[in-house]
Amino acid sequence: MRPASLSALTVLLLASAxxxxxxxxxxxxxxxxWLTILHHLGLMAEPSLSRLQDAIVWELRLPRVLVAMxxxxxxxxxxxxxxxxxxxxxxxxxxxxxxxxxxxxAVIFLLLGAVLLMPLGAFFGxxxxxxxxxxxxxxxxxxxxxxxxxxxxxxxxxxxxxxxxLIFWSATGDSYREILSWLMGSLAGSLWSDVGLVFAALLxxxxxxxxxxxxxxxxxFGDTSAAALGIDVPRLRWTMLxxxxxxxGIMVAVGGAIGFVGLVVPHVVRLAIGTSHRALLPHAMMVxxxxxxxxxxxxxxxFDPRELPVGIITALIGAPIFLLVLLRYRRIT
Numbered sequence: 001m002r003p004a005s006l007s008a009l010t011v012l013l014l015a016s017a018x019x020x021x022x023x024x025x026x027x028x029x030x031x032x033x034w035l036t037i038l039h040h041l042g043l044m045a046e047p048s049l050s051r052l053q054d055a056i057v058w059e060l061r062l063p064r065v066l067v068a069m070x071x072x073x074x075x076x077x078x079x080x081x082x083x084x085x086x087x088x089x090x091x092x093x094x095x096x097x098x099x100x101x102x103x104x105x106a107v108i109f110l111l112l113g114a115v116l117l118m119p120l121g122a123f124f125g126x127x128x129x130x131x132x133x134x135x136x137x138x139x140x141x142x143x144x145x146x147x148x149x150x151x152x153x154x155x156x157x158x159x160x161x162x163x164x165x166l167i168f169w170s171a172t173g174d175s176y177r178e179i180l181s182w183l184m185g186s187l188a189g190s191l192w193s194d195v196g197l198v199f200a201a202l203l204x205x206x207x208x209x210x211x212x213x214x215x216x217x218x219x220x221f222g223d224t225s226a227a228a229l230g231i232d233v234p235r236l237r238w239t240m241l242x243x244x245x246x247x248x249g250i251m252v253a254v255g256g257a258i259g260f261v262g263l264v265v266p267h268v269v270r271l272a273i274g275t276s277h278r279a280l281l282p283h284a285m286m287v288x289x290x291x292x293x294x295x296x297x298x299x300x301x302x303f304d305p306r307e308l309p310v311g312i313i314t315a316l317i318g319a320p321i322f323l324l325v326l327l328r329y330r331r332i333t
Contacts, residue, residue, distance in 0.1 A: 002273060002279050002283070005273065005283065006282060006286065009283065009286035009287065009290070010286065012290060013069065013286060013290050013293070016290055016293050016294060017065050017066075017069065017293060018030050018033060018034070020061075020065050020068075020293055020296075020297045021033045021057060021062055023297055023301050024056070024061065024300070024301060024304070025304055026052075026053060026056050028049075028053055028056065028057060032049055032053065032057070033057055035049075036049060036053075036054055036057045036058055037057075037058075039054075040058055063190045063191055063192050063194065063195050064187050064188075064190040064296065064300075065296075066190075066198075066199075067187055067190040067194050067195055067198055067254060067255065068187055068190075068255075068292045068293045068295075068296040068297075068310075069289040069290075069292065069293050070195070070198035070199055070202055070251075070289070071187070071198060071251045071254060071255040071258065071261075071292055072261055072265075072289040072290070072292025072293060072295075073202065073285040073286070073288050073289040073292075074198065074201065074202055074205075074247040074248075074250070074251045074285075074288075075247075075248070075251050075258065075261040075262040075265075075288060075292070076262060076265040076266060076284045076285055076287065076288025076289075076291075077205075077206065077209060077244075077281060077284055077285050077288065078092075078093045078098070078247045078248050078251075078262055079091070079092040079093060079262025079263055079265065079266050079284075080262075080265075080266035080269075080277070080280060080281055081209060081240050081241075081243070081244045081281075082095065082096065082244060082262070083266055084216040084217075084219050084220075084240075084277060085145070085216070085219060085237055085241065086145040086148065086149055087145050087219060087220065087222075088145060088146075088149055089267065090263070091149065091263075092259075092263035093244065093248040093262045094156060094257075094259065094262070094263075095149055095152050095153065095156070096129070096130055096133050096148060096149065096151075096152030097129035097130065097132070097133050097152045097153075097155035097156040097159055098126045098129060098130055098244065098245055098248040098249070099126070099156075099248055099252050099257050099259075100129065100155070100156040100157075100159035100160050100163070100257070101125040101126045101127075101128055101129025101130070101155065101156075101159050102122040102123070102125045102126035102129075102248055102249045102252035102253065102257075103122070103125065103159070103160075103183060103256070103257050104125045104159045104160075104162055104166075105121035105122050105123070105124045105125020105126070105128070105249070106118045106119075106121045106122040106125065106182075106252065106253050107163050107166055107167065107183075108121055108125075108166065109121030109122075110179065111166060111170045118253045119197055119249070119250055119253040119254070121253070122249040122250065122252050122253030123245070123246060123249035123250065123253070124249075125159070125249065126245045126246075126248050126249035126252070127242070127245045127249065129152075129155050129159055130152075130241060130245050132151075132155055133148055133151040133152040133154075133155045134148055134151070134241075136151035136154070136155070137150075137151045163183070167179055167180070167183075181256075181309055182256040183256055183257050184256060184257070184311045184312065185255060185256040185257055185258035185259070185309050185310045185311025185312075185314065186255070186256050186307075186309045186310060186311075187254075187255050187296050187299075187310055188300070188307055190254070194254050197250060197253075197254060198250060198251065198254055201246060201247055201250040201251070202247070204246070205243040205244075205246055205247050206285070208239065208240075208243050209240060209243050209244075209281060210281055210282065212236055212239065212240060213277040213278045213280075213281045214277065214278045215231050215236055216240070216277040216281075217275070217276060217277050217278075220275070255310070256309070256310075256311065257311065258292075258310060258311045258314055259311055259314060259315055259318070260314045260317075260318025260319065260322070261288055261291060261292060261314055261318070263318070264318040264321050264322045264325065265284050265287050265291060266280065267322070267325045268287065268321065268325060269283045269284045269287050271325065271328060291314075291317075292310075292314070295310050295314045295317060296310045296313070298313050299312070299313045
């Protein structure tokens with residue numbers, strides 16, 4: 001499990017979160033942040049901050065930082081699982097249509113006025129896209145990883161086209177800009193309810209995925225070899241895909257369609273610590289949380305007072321890193 005490296009990443013994540021909360025147009029120190037948190041937890045008297053500064057820390061910055069950490073961890077974990085199950089290094093939550101399906105479901109609920117039910121729509125969209133991709137793969141001769149990927153690419157394209165059509169046909173003015181920003185990935189306006197939703201999904205899915213983490217190593221040799229080792233392949237695959245679909249659906253509902261996190265982070269971690277999923281999965285979560293936290297911090301501070309969609313930052317950072325990872329793999333092989 002490599003507890004030393006996990007401990008170091010935990011310290012780095014907490015320090016990054018504290019620094020990120022201090023960054024912004026309003027000048028707030030790390031000490032002020034810490035005192036504000038302790039005050040709201042009922043552990044100390046009211047700090048010397050003004051009500052405005054207190055609101056900036058507790059109502060604006062801290063929920064957004066926590067959401068960024070949770071979304072990054074969830075997407076990185078889902079990407080690592082997808083790469084293991086499909087035996088495809090290019091797999092991520094987008095490949096089997098999970099993210100595109102989640103975006104379609106969320107946009108449908110948003111346009112219907114059911115904003116509070118967007119996470120439910122995203123979950124239905126992601127699971128529906130996954131089920132349809134696997135059904136098509138089965139009809140083509142069996143739900144092998146390669147067929148599932150090809151079917152997923154088709155489902156992803158169809159879901160993206162349907163989402164674009166709905167936006168073009170129904171969205172106008174402010175709603176159009178809001179949806180477009182969300183589809184590009186945006187954590188602006190994150191609330192404590194979003195924090196609860198993201199971490200509830202993590203608390204539900206992470207124990208399941210980590211419990212079966214060691215069994216994922218057997219998939220590297222194919223389904224037949226995994227079955228020969230005593231693994232119930234269909235049960236494990238559906239369990240892990242279901243958990244990944246739930247994670248992806250919730251993360252997309254909260255943060256929009258944010259790319260490259262689920263693709264790049266598992267590769268970087270795999271190069272650093274090896275291919276054992278017992279160690280890879282928790283490390284990918286931590287690195288994903290740190291990566292998303294700093295990507296969102298850059299998105300909201302780089303061109304202050306204007307904000308960039310965080311999906312632009314993850315793409316600008318993730319694409320060059322992925323190219324470097326590919327070059328590293330080429331040298332190794």
